[in-house]
Amino acid sequence: MATLEHTNFTVRDPQATAAWMKDVFDWKVRWEGPAIAGGYTVHVGSQHTYLALYAPNNPKITGESSYDIVGGLNHVGVLVEDIDAMEAKVRKAGFEPHNHADYEPGKRFYFDDDDGIEFEVIQYD
Incomplete structure (x- = not known):
């Protein structure tokens, strides 16, 4: 593998x-x-x-959504052990978490950094 x-x-x-x-x-x-x-x-x-x-x-900023571009970077997934503690760190860094969800097999939220790169934070149950 x-x-x-x-x-x-x-x-x-x-x-x-x-x-x-x-x-x-x-x-x-x-x-x-x-x-x-x-x-x-x-x-x-x-x-x-x-x-x-x-x-x-x-560097050039396009302003286009990566979801509309073939080969675009849509988001980066980061696996954590304590999603609540991670959300506090994300907020402290000045980013706004959004799109919280519980799903099989865990929990997630997203945030965008200063470059418009979307990060998905995941905790498995």
């Missing part, structure tokens, strides 16, 4: 994005430095998995 090791997506400020992810998710910066086409990347996550946060020299 294969395991997802990382995913890479574009943000305006990878260091700022990594900072809130460290505070909210308790992740660590694994590496950071210059990247393709004069950009900058920060790898943030755990020992075995991470998100690569890439910023090009001149």
